[in-house]
Amino acid sequence: MTTTAAQDTRRLLAWLGAGLLAGGMPVHEVEEDVQEAAAALGHEGIEVAASPTGLWVALTSGDAATFEGVDGGVRLDQLAEVTAVHTALTSGLLDPDDALARLAVLRQHPHRYPAYGLPLGLFLIGTGVALVLAPAWSSVIFAALLSQVVAGLMMLSGRSLLVGTLMPFLAAFASAFAAFGAAELGLVDAPLWTLVPPIAVLLPGALIVTGLTELSAGSMVAGTSRLAYGATQLLLATLGVGAAVAALGVPLSRINGERPDELGLWAPLLGLLFIAVGISLLESVPPSLVPALLVTILATVVAQELGRATGQGAWLGAFLGACAASLVATLVEFVRPRVPRVVAFLPSFWLLVPGSLGLVSVAQIESSPAAGVVAAAEVLVIVVAIALGVIVGAGLARPLRDVARRLDPVRRRVARQLAERPARRPRKPRGREESAQ
Known part of the structure; x- marks a missing residue:
């Protein structure tokens, strides 16, 4: 292989891995997918080392390497494009040059709902989370109103580095200030639970899990750095709540873990629908794929509730819910090849992860240290159970993925359709070539 061809191959694999990392995939899964693509291109012994912020790729040990950094996150529709390119490459139906061209313009894909996707998506997600987490009319109305404040902050964060850095603090402060202020006027019950739904999309529960x-898969550096970053984000949100409490002079008796529950069983069911549609609007997912996302979300919640019904504790529900999310996402991909498993899995994962419970538990420490510490320990157990469930579910789903890749003609047809699409003009390469010797 010539030097130029080797550079292009490394660049392709590096861009592929960076796209998967930007979608939030664990580094060990990204390394496996990059190695699989490399094997399809005739490079069995590649060296790849991924971290949450970038990855190195070398075609052989001791050879030159290419580094590609992760330049921010990608939407679910963009992540679907990356996984589609991976599928077409591993199926041998996409030329490497065309794959490189598609990945080059990945971030230039326009948002499907540019005018209303963010505000309406956050409105539906905030309202849906309130229906699930704090089912009371006052909490639902509060979430609907404050979600637009969060939307405004998110729009502003794209123009201001300071706002982007302090986003968890600012959003939590605004929501807590409004919630505790409304509680003083008698308009809202259980303000600590009420303030969470509008800022649920900003909480780092998924990052922590x-x-x-x-860490469980042996990626020590990546796992430790994600945990540290997630803990910092949660601390910023908690400080925002504390700053609002101090500014209003709220009595500590108001900071309690009492959860409202005024509405019937219909509330969480409607909330799940709102969350699925809201995520689709926020993440630019086509309407035709919403049913697939909803199926995965429902399966996750049903498994979670069945686990809780056994009386063994919330940890069993979290474990079973995580297993169901992995398995059903794989089955959804088998039936609907246009829905990559990671795209079907992530919305269920976001709903399953108790980032909101972590914020409530940490905030409780200020008023009742003993109760807050106990609640935080319970959340930690739930988070560990979810992580183990994800690992077990992924292990159980792997044989299904292998069968789908070998036997599913529909999946190959989708890959062929992708391969036949005209490629757009690639951007200027950002990979850096560096000798490993």
Whole structure:
């Protein structure tokens, strides 16, 4: 292989891995997918080392390496494009040059709902989380209103580095200030639970569980760094709540873990539908794929509730829910090849992860240290159970993925359709070539 061809191959694999990392996938899964793509291109012994912020790729040990950094996150529709390129490459139906061209313009894909996707998506997600987490009319109305404040902050964060850095603090402060202020006027009950739904999309629960998953899989550096970053984000949100409490002079008796429950069984069911549609609007997912996301979310919640019904504790429900999310996402991909498993899995994962419970538990420490510490320990057990469930579910789903890749003609047809699409003009390469010797 010539030097130029080797550079292009490394760049392709590096861009592929960076796209998967930007979608939030654990580093050990990214390394496996990059190695699989490399094997399809005729490079069995590649060296790849991934971290949450980038990865190195070398075609052989001691050879030159290419580094590609992760330049922010990607939407679910963009992540679906990356996984589709991976599928077409491993199926031998996409030319490497065309794959490189598609990955080059990945971030240029326009949002499917540019005008209303963010505000309406956050409105539905906030309202849906309130229906699931704090089912009371006052909490639902509060979430609907404050979600637009969070939407405004998110729009502003794209223009201001300071706002982007302090986003968890600012959003939590705004939501807590409004919740405790409304509680003083008698408009809201259980303000500590009420303030969570509008800022649920900003809480780092999924990040923390992904870090634990990576640690369990042996990716020590990546897992530790994700945990540290997630803990910092949660601390910023907690400080925002504390700053609002101090600014209003709220009595500590108001900071309690009493959860409202005024609405019937219909509330969480409607909330799940709102969350699925809201995520689709926020993440630019086509409407035709919403039913697939909803199926995975429902299966996750049903498994979670069955585990809780056994009386063994919330940890069993969290474990079973995580297993169901992995398995059903794989089955959804088998039936609907246009829905990559990671795209079907992530919304269920976000709903399953108790980032909101972590914020409530940490905030309780200020008013009742003993109760807060106990609640935080319970959340830690749930997070570990979710991480183990993700690992077990992924292990159980692996044979299904292998069968789907070998036997599913529909999946190959989708890959062929992708391969036949005209490629767009690639961007200027950002990979850096560096000698490993």
